[in-house]
Amino acid sequence: MSLDLAGATKRYKIRATGTEINALNGISLSLPEGKTLGIVGESGCGKSTLARLIVGLEKPTEGSILWRGQEIADKSHDAFRTRLSKTQLVFQDPYSSLNPRQRIGECIAEVIRVHKLRPDNEISARVEELLTVVGIAPDLQHRYPHQLSGGQRQRVSVARALAAEPDLLVLDEPVSALDVSVRADVMNLLVDLREKFGLTYLFISHDLSMIRHISDLIAVMYLGKIVEYGTWQEVLENPKHPYTRALIEAMPDHTVIGRGNIAKPLTGEVPDPANMPTGCAFHLRCPISQPICSQRIPDLMKLSNSHSVACPEVI
């Protein structure tokens, strides 16, 4: 049982200019149930797009996304809604992810009521239970979102997602918008919840240091593609792709950097996804770029059973 993506591609048409944006470019990966996959990449590389596709908010332009063997965005299916609610998403921005006109208790209760997950007389007890689980005092349930701090709102978002009793939780930069002081608390909460409910996580961040403690597997994304994929040891201790190396180099305490030549820090801008470079998307910024890199689109190639990288130069 797992989450399986095969060639998932998402293109957005930009009406004003008549161009297309390649937000996701053939993503294939497999996440076994109960594991946590960390996705890392610079802002704009398509992480949130991937999150939206996985929870069924948008359909892939091409490719398939299967959760437990069933197509996620297949609306023809009767159980679409129920299945949809089995994969939940926690958004990055705690200020827009809660309805400002809804008390937080009601926001959680609504989920339980709509899906009839508890008999009516047990709903309020369940709401209090969920709030307690995420570390919010139950007597705050009559508050509106704006009466809570960013960290508290994010906890409420998690509680609301949990109310749907999901199996897969996609966390799209859940702590990036929070104060540094509360980030660790929320991260610890997420780790606890994972153990407690046996959840599968897809944890997204632009910051490798955020991901390394929580992930079993790590995928590194660059401009809509996965450039390196493996267990956290493989990716962090033995990074192959020059982009991964550069990310690790940029970490404040890159104690886990692997052997081999140290990568130079990244220079230049991320190219415009509406106007992608030919060949390898990374070659313009790559420290080990070869003339052939501008002509050949590298595929993910297996280094070991779990570790793969999309750069022929380092294999």
Added chain:
Amino acid sequence: MTSRVKEKSWLHYYLRSTSGVIGAILVFLMVLLSLIAAFKLYPHDPVLQDIENTLKGPSGNYWFGTDQFGRDIFSRCLDGMRRSMIVSIFSVAIATVVGVTLGILGGYFGRWFDSVVVRMSDVIFAFPAILLALAIVNSLGNSWIDTSLAIAVVYTPIFIRVARGPVLSTKEMDYVKSARILGFSSPRILVSHILPNVLAPIVVQIALSLSWAILTESGLSFLGLGTQPPNASLGLMVSDAQAGSFCLVDSRIPFTFYHYRSCWSQSGRRWPSRFT
């Protein structure tokens, strides 16, 4: 930042502005006077003619004097106000329900439905308000319901715009996306997650439209296509003044209009864009 705070500061602003308070008091007065008329508590029957007492000046018995048929102008003012209020409330209610529904559905679902809604409101916007009301009343008839329907058609596209715009931005909010991921039905998302968050400008628009609708109704009556004689209406009374039947009182009518209208434009902080 948040909605609560916004509401507070809006009320704060409103109560601090002198014209806001004056306006609120005058609106209250107008409602009160209309209620007096509704319960027929006016001093004289507004349509009762009295040949003995035509064109009298203001007195203790006839506060505003009498018109050329000896009818009490004060009572007619009250009754005219009541009629205007009814038409105004009824037409704005229809325009609000229809316009907000279409605007929200169009904004949320987009695609061809939205295009049709937007095109429809463009079409209606292309007519000067009074002319359109005139044309519709001409086709429908002169009863207060016909007048209300005509005015409702004129004001519906305003509500479509006011509702649709905020929906376009609200539907992109993460909490609406969350609601979709949580498997909520579209009606539920529209009613409990979108509607409450686009309500503020709609409420302001209702207030503004109520006062414009009174003017449109008066305009129609003035042109002979709204309230029919012998019933009293503010518009008709202005038109009578043209014949010189009374000169003192009609200056009070614009006065009422002025305060009533300015109050709402103040409270909405919006400049009305349709000339009636």
Added chain:
Amino acid sequence: MKTNFFFSKLLSVLLTLFGISIFVFVVLRVIPGDTITGTLGTDTGVLSPEQIDVLKQYYGIDKSLFGQYTSWMGSFLKGDLGFSFTTGLSVAKLTQSSLAVTAELAILGTVLGVIIGIAVGMFSARKPGSVRDFAGQLFGLLALAIPGFVLSTTIVAVMANKFHYFPNGLEYMTPWRNPWMNFQQMMFPALVLGIAVAAPVMRTTRSALLETVDKDFVRTAHGKGVPARRVQFKHVLRNSLIPIVTMTGIQFGYLLGGAVIVEKIFALPGMGRQVLDAINHREYATVQSSVMIFAILFVTINLVTDLIYRQIDPRIK
């Protein structure tokens, strides 16, 4: 990009005009139902079936709704707007003269309104929060609050009763037959419309002036010792022009609505009066064509405003 915009705008306007024609057709022909009874009233009862058929054919209502629409649009586009029995003229002929009256009124009203609005706006903005600012703002509020027909009737009552001066009581004179008389007849109605235009123009001018006063180039000019009044005229006003022009364009369109009432009160034979008279005489063809023309005017003015706005605002490209 630019021509692209122009064409998509034009296409959208054409679509709107098509919608308008259907709307006018539905509201003025389909909803009222039987044109014959509508026109002849109770006299319809004495007609023989043959006569009714002839009349139906005459009014073009022997066809299906679709057929009626296409034949109406067909002749409308060819310039055949129908015939008015009361005046014995074709509607096209009628419209020619009444359109000129309304155009003169609307242009005069706009010019007056813009002059008054800018003057009061500048008067107000010179010292925000002062008594003169309050007076200016009060003018704006009053101008907006008093309905056109109340202002008009008050003017008529005062002029006619107190000063026995009412040029509009005389026969209407075109500007080329009797320019002085025409001016007297146009003055007050244009003023009434102008005051309604002046309110928002005044508001826009005032806030645009207050906004630009803080800008660097104004301070620089002040610093160079340029007199305040010159700075206001030369620099500030020029830079405030964009919002004022836009506001004027918008108001010009709405002014057409005001014209309906004002023309009636001041007995001017314009488009508004033409519609009203046609309604009163139950001349459906005239109503239909005139309302259609009103809408076309309105849409065209808005299009032109939009294009002008894009021309003068360098930010929009």
